[in-house]
Amino acid sequence: MKIKVKRIKEILGFGVLHVCMLCVLMILAVIVYDIVSKGSGVISWDFLTKPPVDGMTKGGIFPAILGTFFVTLMTAVLAVPLGMGCAIYLNEYARDDGLTRFIRLSIRNLSGVPSIVFGLFGVALFVDACHFGTSILSAGATLGLMTLPLTITASEEALKTVPRSYREGALALGATKWQAIRYNVLPLAIPGILTGMILGLSRAAGETAPILFTGAAFFLPDVPNSILSQFMALPYHLYIMSTQHHNIALVRPIAYGTALVLIVLVFLMNLVAVIIRYRLRKKGNAHG
Amino acid sequence: MQRRHKEKLIELIFLFNGVLVVLVLAGIFLLLLKNALPAFKEVSVVHFLTKPIWNPDAYDQATYGLLPMLVSTLMVTLGSLVVAIPLGVGTAAYLSDVASPRVREIAKPVVEILAGIPSVVVGFLGIVLLGPVISKLTGSYNGLNALNGSILLAVMALPTIISLSEDALASVPRAYEEASLALGANRWETVLRVKIPAAASGILAACMLGMGRAIGETMTVLMATGNAAEFPRSFLGPVKTMTSTIAIELGEVAYYTTHFHMLFAVGLMLFIITFIINLCADMIFHRHTRGLA
Amino acid sequence: MRMDKKIRMKARKVEFFYGTTQILHGIDLDIFENNVTAIIGPSGCGKSTFIRLLNRMHELVPSARLKGEITLDGKSITSADVDPVEIRRKVGMVFQKPNPFPKSIFENVAYGLEVNGVKDRHFIEDRVVSSLKKAALWQEVEKRLHDSALSLSGGQQQRLCIARCLAIEPEVILFDEPCASLDPISTHKVEELILELKKDYTIVIVTHNMQQAARVSDHTGFFYMGKLVEFGRTEDMFTRPREKRTEDYITGRFG
Numbered sequence: 001m002k003i004k005v006k007r008i009k010e011i012l013g014f015g016v017l018h019v020c021m022l023c024v025l026m027i028l029a030v031i032v033y034d035i036v037s038k039g040s041g042v043i044s045w046d047f048l049t050k051p052p053v054d055g056m057t058k059g060g061i062f063p064a065i066l067g068t069f070f071v072t073l074m075t076a077v078l079a080v081p082l083g084m085g086c087a088i089y090l091n092e093y094a095r096d097d098g099l100t101r102f103i104r105l106s107i108r109n110l111s112g113v114p115s116i117v118f119g120l121f122g123v124a125l126f127v128d129a130c131h132f133g134t135s136i137l138s139a140g141a142t143l144g145l146m147t148l149p150l151t152i153t154a155s156e157e158a159l160k161t162v163p164r165s166y167r168e169g170a171l172a173l174g175a176t177k178w179q180a181i182r183y184n185v186l187p188l189a190i191p192g193i194l195t196g197m198i199l200g201l202s203r204a205a206g207e208t209a210p211i212l213f214t215g216a217a218f219f220l221p222d223v224p225n226s227i228l229s230q231f232m233a234l235p236y237h238l239y240i241m242s243t244q245h246h247n248i249a250l251v252r253p254i255a256y257g258t259a260l261v262l263i264v265l266v267f268l269m270n271l272v273a274v275i276i277r278y279r280l281r282k283k284g285n286a287h288g
Numbered sequence: 289m290q291r292r293h294k295e296k297l298i299e300l301i302f303l304f305n306g307v308l309v310v311l312v313l314a315g316i317f318l319l320l321l322k323n324a325l326p327a328f329k330e331v332s333v334v335h336f337l338t339k340p341i342w343n344p345d346a347y348d349q350a351t352y353g354l355l356p357m358l359v360s361t362l363m364v365t366l367g368s369l370v371v372a373i374p375l376g377v378g379t380a381a382y383l384s385d386v387a388s389p390r391v392r393e394i395a396k397p398v399v400e401i402l403a404g405i406p407s408v409v410v411g412f413l414g415i416v417l418l419g420p421v422i423s424k425l426t427g428s429y430n431g432l433n434a435l436n437g438s439i440l441l442a443v444m445a446l447p448t449i450i451s452l453s454e455d456a457l458a459s460v461p462r463a464y465e466e467a468s469l470a471l472g473a474n475r476w477e478t479v480l481r482v483k484i485p486a487a488a489s490g491i492l493a494a495c496m497l498g499m500g501r502a503i504g505e506t507m508t509v510l511m512a513t514g515n516a517a518e519f520p521r522s523f524l525g526p527v528k529t530m531t532s533t534i535a536i537e538l539g540e541v542a543y544y545t546t547h548f549h550m551l552f553a554v555g556l557m558l559f560i561i562t563f564i565i566n567l568c569a570d571m572i573f574h575r576h577t578r579g580l581a
Numbered sequence: 582m583r584m585d586k587k588i589r590m591k592a593r594k595v596e597f598f599y600g601t602t603q604i605l606h607g608i609d610l611d612i613f614e615n616n617v618t619a620i621i622g623p624s625g626c627g628k629s630t631f632i633r634l635l636n637r638m639h640e641l642v643p644s645a646r647l648k649g650e651i652t653l654d655g656k657s658i659t660s661a662d663v664d665p666v667e668i669r670r671k672v673g674m675v676f677q678k679p680n681p682f683p684k685s686i687f688e689n690v691a692y693g694l695e696v697n698g699v700k701d702r703h704f705i706e707d708r709v710v711s712s713l714k715k716a717a718l719w720q721e722v723e724k725r726l727h728d729s730a731l732s733l734s735g736g737q738q739q740r741l742c743i744a745r746c747l748a749i750e751p752e753v754i755l756f757d758e759p760c761a762s763l764d765p766i767s768t769h770k771v772e773e774l775i776l777e778l779k780k781d782y783t784i785v786i787v788t789h790n791m792q793q794a795a796r797v798s799d800h801t802g803f804f805y806m807g808k809l810v811e812f813g814r815t816e817d818m819f820t821r822p823r824e825k826r827t828e829d830y831i832t833g834r835f836g
Contacts, residue, residue: 021382024399034416116531122320282395
């Protein structure tokens with residue numbers, strides 16, 4: 001009898017947990033369904049390749065796509081080498097001392113700094129103090145620093161998977177430490193690092209708050225011609241089209257289209273990362 | 289000799305690269321401070337921390353009270369946690385203790401994808417999807433209010449809470465589980481009475497990190513909470529959080545004015561609050577991992 | 582002359598698999614009431630796997646598969662319609678490494694009662710005290726019942742796990758190498774305790790320590806490569822084993 005009560009409680013309890021999981025699945029399903037169903041109608045070749053016209057009530061979003069591409073590239077230029085460098089230091093050189101613990105603590109805290117605070121920081125440092133103005137450079141640098149915790153952690157994970165013996169083997173043959181890292185460790189870690197970098201950049205590509213005041217522009221008829229130009233960006237464009245435009249109801253389809261392009265872009269980057277990780281895992285298994 | 293110098297130099301470069309992270313964090317704090325301080329030449333700290341009105345454009349006398357936006361931020365954050373913690377911890381427990389390996393294989397990427405959805409997209413859906421629903425259910429004007437923001441923030445905080453809570457549950461030694469089952473507990477009792485308590489500090493840390501996320505989240509609240517400058521009264525009324533205030537006003541303000549510096553002061557407060565929360569989460573988390581060792 | 586006692590548990594034609602790997606082959610074994618039955622054998626022989634079948638702890642591994650039958654008082658415990666929770670309340674288990682919950686000493690012992698639906702606080706308190714006394718731990722923890730169980734020494738933790746198991750009044754207690762991680766003094770205490778407990782309980786102990794088997798058990802089974810090579814009275818087995826492999830093992834020629 002008691003056993004039966006216990007069993008019923010178990011079924012109910014697990015049922016509640018199951019419902020929690022289904023809720024989370026549903027949230028994602030609703031988000032994806034709504035955007036795909038209402039956004040796919042406006043997607044066309046022209047939408048992707050033409051600039052907005054008629055006070056942004058018609059036309060495409062090409063400059064925003066291009067702007068997001070440029071600023072993400074700028075982000076990569078900063079985040080990739082610095083993220084890798086820091087990871088190499090932590091995994092290969094650092095001793096387990098106070099400084100290392102302090103660096104790790106800083107990384108964890110940096111990852112918790114709100115994106116709008118990074119925006120303020122970008123304004124104060126790059127726009128104002130460095131005189132880069134509102135530009136691709138300022139926005140990309142801000143996003144690059146913001147992405148650092150992600151890229152460092154991912155790179156370090158990748159470096160950790162390289163067996164100790166690879167380093168020892170190289171060192172025993174008379175290689176210097178840097179040679180061992182350069183020729184024996186990095187080649188094996190690169191795919192893993194790449195996965196992490198792409199995931200980090202996909203986050204950066206979707207960010208809005210840090211670029212609000214560091215370079216994103218409401219509307220630019222021309223494509224940016226230098227890293228000191230302002231730029232249009234997909235996430236910012238979506239924000240404008242859904243809150244700031246003078247005729248919001250009219251441009252709602254364009255907003256949906258922009259949202260769809262943005263999430264497809266982010267998903268594609270994630271997909272590439274997942275594929276690299278998957279192939280890497282398979283190769284790892286083949287090795288033994 | 290040459291080679292040794294070169295190696296030393298390379299190590300130094302990497303060391304500098306490592307220290308750079310510390311410098312960035314310190315730099316953020318110092319630059320916020322530097323740009324916030326001039327504001328307090330005009331306005332006292334007491335004024336900033338106690339005045340219940342934020343009205344920089346007032347006709348006669350501008351007031352810069354942090355309280356309305358601080359309360360707004362706390363409101364939407366707590367509201368989001370009420371939704372996100374049970375849902376997130378429940379999902380984590382499901383994934384770690386109920387789901388079959390195949391379900392887990394599917395669910396894990398779902399959580400990752402949810403984490404990857406840009407906040408501006410979530411905010412957009414708050415306007416076009418959730419707003420009308422709330423408006424219909426509660427009769428409020430457009431459904432852009434604290435309730436809307438809370439629900440969206442819950443969506444933003446969920447992936448953090450789920451994945452870190454699941455890690456915490458997974459790190460509970462199998463021996464506890466075995467002991468519980470051997471004493472005649474079933475799996476539900478084992479999850480509820482042994483695994484969740486044993487993972488409690490890890491789960492708490494996860495929830496705190498989720499909370500830090502929610503406090504600092506900008507675009508969702510900027511787009512979905514209505515942004516009225518008045519003191520927040522209810523979850524069905526519009527609110528303007530710290531993050532939205534910065535996001536809206538920094539674009540309109542002239543550089544080096546008191547208002548400009550005040551926005552940095554708000555940013556500084558935001559930085560300090562999230563920093564403390566993250567630091568606490570970190571300490572709790574380390575107690576968790578040490579406790580299980 | 583000693584009377585043979587009643588048989589409590591029986592294993593018949595037990596075959597056990599992890600996925601496609603067969604771990605146990607055709608085990609037939611009887612467990613007598615108020616006896617200590619020791620299971621010995623080299624590591625990897627299947628002895629720990631076998632003891633986990635006796636209260637269905639093997640089901641925690643999804644790919645585990647069992648053939649044959651195990652009974653308790655003549656009733657099958659292995660058929661699909663028997664709830665493992667019910668079996669585990671009758672057949673308790675003490676593990677190789679002490680595994681108290683990260684709760685207080687009191688809560689550890691009370692846990693089994695609470696999950697089995699006991700609500701009466703007085704009853705629980707009395708049972709906690711009596712279980713700790715039976716496990717010879719009472720004097721050491723009397724004044725710190727609400728301290729964390731993790732503050733105890735390894736030997737004390739293991740006796741706490743025994744007390745925790747006694748609290749739900751099982752009929753059979755399984756010990757899976759209970760002294761493997763303990764120092765000699767703690768080991769001695771646990772062995773004394775086992776001898777004391779056999780008056781009231783039926784006990785099965787897995788051990789890799791043959792002296793321990795000889796000291797505490799009445800019957801011994803020798804497992805080798807997933808087979809039960811020999812089973813009999815402990816004194817017979819250690820003085821005149823029937824099988825060559827048993828003799829080799831207990832005289833230390835392999836293992």
